[in-house]
Amino acid sequence: MGQKTHPTGFRLITTQKHLSNWYSTKGNYSTLIEEDYFIRQKIESTYNDFLSISKIEIDRITKETNTQEYVNVTIHALFPREKEMSRKLLKHFPETVANPALMKGGLKKITTFFLKTLIRNTIRFFQKKTNKNFSLTIHFIKNPFEDATLIAKFIAEQLEKRTPFRRAIKQTIKKVKRTDIQGIKVQVSGRLNGIDIARSEWKRNGKIPLHTLNAKMDYTHQKAETIYGLIGIKIWLFKGFEQ
Numbered sequence: 001m002g003q004k005t006h007p008t009g010f011r012l013i014t015t016q017k018h019l020s021n022w023y024s025t026k027g028n029y030s031t032l033i034e035e036d037y038f039i040r041q042k043i044e045s046t047y048n049d050f051l052s053i054s055k056i057e058i059d060r061i062t063k064e065t066n067t068q069e070y071v072n073v074t075i076h077a078l079f080p081r082e083k084e085m086s087r088k089l090l091k092h093f094p095e096t097v098a099n100p101a102l103m104k105g106g107l108k109k110i111t112t113f114f115l116k117t118l119i120r121n122t123i124r125f126f127q128k129k130t131n132k133n134f135s136l137t138i139h140f141i142k143n144p145f146e147d148a149t150l151i152a153k154f155i156a157e158q159l160e161k162r163t164p165f166r167r168a169i170k171q172t173i174k175k176v177k178r179t180d181i182q183g184i185k186v187q188v189s190g191r192l193n194g195i196d197i198a199r200s201e202w203k204r205n206g207k208i209p210l211h212t213l214n215a216k217m218d219y220t221h222q223k224a225e226t227i228y229g230l231i232g233i234k235i236w237l238f239k240g241f242e243q
Contacts, residue, residue, distance in 0.1 A: 007219040022060035156224035183238035190231035
């Protein structure tokens with residue numbers, strides 16, 4: 001069998017960087033790792049109904065004159081669509097959607113208002129929990145088909161709606177072709193279309209230079225919870241070479 005290397009971990013020195021950026025002593029390292037995990041889990045559970053999250057970056061800064069630690073959290077996500085957001089607002093905040101005075105500002109303004117409220121509440125929660133200064137910002141991704149995680153979540157949604165996996169893959173590759181992405185590879189594994197024996201199938205379009213260190217690769221793996229069981233989804237995106 002061939003040895004397989006994680007595309008992101010393979011390029012951490014060259015074209016990729018860690019999602020957590022900080023330095024710590026040996027005694028405090030495990031505590032900060034647990035804290036990073038807690039921050040990511042809390043953000044995903046809080047914002048999962050409103051945002052399609054791609055990745056969460058955490059930067060820690062400690063000033064020499066002050067022992068207080070500053071934690072900067074950046075969420076990379078897709079701005080929610082109007083149909084999805086109106087449905088979610090109706091579920092979580094029915095009194096707001098029913099109020100015509102608030103709806104005059106438009107759904108986009110209401111969405112921005114609730115996201116700002118969520119951010120303030122999240123920062124307040126983390127500060128009470130850790131006794132550290134927090135700042136949280138959301139970076140919105142314009143095109144979801146230029147990000148591997150958002151593509152995998154799109155395919156997972158299609159499979160959970162019982163769309164045939166080949167059609168879901170073809171639709172995804174067709175939409176990726178319209179962007180500046182130079183190559184994509186999609187692999188799905190599990191009981192595809194409900195067949196008893198699990199198997200893996202993949203489709204590729206363009207170049208996927210996994211052995212080249214200066215190639216900018218975006219990789220992720222997600223799972224789709226179908227009525228037949230879990231289906232694993234892997235996405236490789238080639239975004240060109242590092243200049």
